[in-house]
Amino acid sequence: MGLVAGKKLFSIMALCAMIGLLLLPIAVSLPSLAMGADAPDAVKKDGEAKVEKGRDVYYKTEGIVVGAPAPKTVDGPRDYPRYNFESRVLLWFANQQHLYYGSFVLAVPIFCMVIEFMGVVTKDKTMAKRYDQLAHDFIKISLTAYSLTAVLGGILIFTFLTLYPAFFGYLSSIFRPVMHVYALMFVAESGTLYIYYYGWDKMTEGFLKWIHLSMSVVLNVIGTLLMFLANSWIGFMMSPAGVDEQGRYLGNIWHVIHTALWNPLNVHRILGNMAFGGGVVAAYAAYKFLASKTDEDRAHYDWMGYIAMALGVAFLIPLPFAGYWLMREVYAYRQQMGITLMGGLLAWLFIIQATMIGILFLSTNYYLWQALGRMRGAEKYQRYIKYLVFVLCCGYLVFITPHTIVMSPAELKAMGGQQHPVLGNYGVMSAKNGGINVIITTTILSFVWYMRGNKVSTVSWSKFGNIFMGVFFGCAYFNIIGLAVLGYYIPANVRVGLSVPQVATTLSCLFFMFALNSFMMKGAKQMGAIEWGKISARSQYALIMLATAFTWMMGLMGYIRSSVRLFWHVNEIMRDNSPWAYTHTVGFAANMISFNVLFFWVSILFVFWLGSLGIKKAPVEAKEGVLGGTPQPAGGH
């Protein structure tokens, strides 16, 4: 009894410590934020007449100038010191590696929170233990990656300081208080993570477990805020605010943080991190599955791979919509920036992106179809898969068809016009939206089939439910494709609006069909057990494909986002006068992204290997229950 009370006290203290850590940066930053407001007073003391006002380039409000203008750099050792190598490429590498690891360590705690929560609420004790162990394994992997993230962050800052001192100096002069809060947040994140991880075994039951779960929430709140702050820097570089035309800080730190693109960037990155984290963990599981020597291990890692994939895809599905919002905001901020992205210099990169999105969804579907093979009773769906393949391929081909692409006069002449002689006017946005919505809807259908693979609904209205679902999906396809075709018959400005009903249709399928299916499968009759581990090796390569493709796409989108500034360090405020102020070819970018992706994967495989050294010493009880019970993954099983 005394032991339990002691543990309770310990856990409450730990939670309080975490909340304290969470609030620490805010408490510490208040004086520094206030300092920003004091600055004009200091100016006043020097002489009333010296107060100079400036106009915010974005908010158009007037503010008192408290910062220096953005430096006008010149190519030379003072502003651009360098090695005998392109500094931009070095920075690209350091930045991308830090981002990969950062995304991973921010995403995994969210996974842990979800999985631990599932373990707490599930009534099956064996499953609860397995979920708990899985969450623990995840955080253990993340812990090793966490230190690497910090190391890479240090390398990134040193790279900035040594290769781009003038630019980094300007950025840090604007974001001085934010950077300090960021550093404190990092301390809070580290402290919270360690308390969360090392307190795991001390808080395993009842109220203590809930406290532990609350800690994961605090951990994720800190992690998310940390990411938001980092996003404010890139948001400022793309769409500066809070400064005047000369780049002079006007004293309002919120304006500097809350730029035109900050909100969509935040949402896009959270979703992206989650999908990426899912991919990495799924690849880890695939690696362990392929390396397993026993059926028990194979069953465990098969299950782990499935859960990671399901979580990753759950965040992948809304990702295109978040991307759409981001692009809309880019167009609203600067139309020319949007055109450079979607119809200008960087347009071919978006064709690659479309290809990648298609690959991600095709891999997911392929995995699910393979996964049907480990269920007895799911054979009835196998014969329909070929039709799904056909639908997916059609959607994919439409999705990757370009409409208008910037081209040289020679190319224009060779092609005989702005449009391709064969493709003609195909590939307008409503058709492309139709393509991707068909792909997503088909993925939802695959998931629904998977969720009911070995089950037969026993509810009295099951026949009606099945018919309703069939009709619903049929109408959804009809609506999406119909609107895609309609787009060719209406003016461009009206056509743009078709994306809304198309997306709404897909989301309706996602929410209503999943919900309806769950109701129908409640208490359903099992036709056979899910034989975890009895899945083809090919399916695991689909997971690896998913992970690699996602990593590659992340690198690609990061490159696009960064290079859209063209020859500006800070868009329209601070010009890049280095010898590398031009945009690389698509081929070079692709090679560089591949290099970054492979470096990340080689290093993370090393991290996995390090993690496996620890797991070998883990108590045998971790594998308990594998033989006895069938693990039930999220999403209906």
Add this chain to the structure above:
Amino acid sequence: MGDLIKEALSIGWPLLALLAGLLVYSQISISDAAAKKRATFKLSIGMLAAFILLIAIAHYETSFYGANRLLPVSLVLVTSMCFMLGIYFPNQAALLKIGGFMFLVAAGLSGYGNWLPQVEGGFPPKEEKIQFESMSAQQLADEGEKIIFGGIGQNKVQGAIGKGQCPLCHAFHKGMLGERAPNLDGLPERAAKERLVDPKYSQGKPLAREYAQKESFPGAGTAENGQEYIAESHSCPSCYVVAGYGVKGTNDKESPMPAIHKPPISLSLPELAAVDTWFYIREGRDAPTYEEIIKTYEKFIPEADRPKQLDDKAAGPPSALLADGTEPVDQIFSKAQCVACHTIPGIPGAVGTIGPKLEEGTNAPLRFKSPDYKGGATTTPDYIMESIVSPSAYVVKSFPDNTMPKVFGQKLSAGALKKIVDYLSQVKVGAPPPKIS
């Protein structure tokens, strides 16, 4: 290939030497025949794999920046190496196969990126801050000529156009045709002696004017001297319109000229000072000082409307395109100043009447089928393209020849021309205008 092997050996000879050393060592130290055979086999495979890896690295290294589109070949080499090693090192087979597969995926994506057309964003225009205020009058005039015509000594070259785009409408020498706007020859003298005394100008009584605009901005007043008149006519073209040069149908109450300090031309005050100085210097007159000219502009352009002098903004070179084709078609029409002379249904502000109304979906077929037509077009798009790049090929009746500049073939990108042609082809008499894209 020989160079590649040489480079590979120079990079990785220690690794190959180590493996060779191990091979020798295994031959000496292992006595069991079967074990020796196994070790020999594995080390040979290891050497082969290491060699492939070194070739891949050498290939990647030598063509990192180059136009060689076979870089993914390096990655495929690594893939095959990984799978090869996976076969002979079964304990690490999973890791090697996964690694190999990832290299294969990366190779495919990298290859895809290299297969697509290679578009490279060129260097930005050189940052060149011109110190107008410290220039001599001649230097200032030279800069002015560059702004108007695109280069020094270009003022007599037919079709020479600079950032200011003035020659699109104005003529600058005696005898040259200026159908759309007055000939600016002798402007400094004429401004004071003719324009200011014109009763319609209403000097000192802006509210008595009968033009579309009374004054440049409330309280700006009217010009007091010739230079102020030039400044006012640049900043407020509709404050006074020379008889015969107004927008048709407005009874010369409105000028087709855009305010020169506003988009799309957006000349800064120092640039305008340079332009005006050229007007004086080329006629052998003493120009007002830089500061005096600036003051005249400050009188007619409120501070909030004064464009900043391009310092760290990308200043387009004099010969830069008027439109590169990434803009919507209405902006292309505006940037190329088509709107000043033509009425174009569906394009805001395109109410010009100096040239014919552009309803080419209907008119073009009638024209190229007409017996008077001597051009080479047989389709509507061809006819429109010909009219743009070679306006004298066919001149619409009741409109004079040589009014439209012949420079649009050079000043508009292929994409911009295509957009114009696409749009105009769809404009038909009596039909709603096409949508702007």
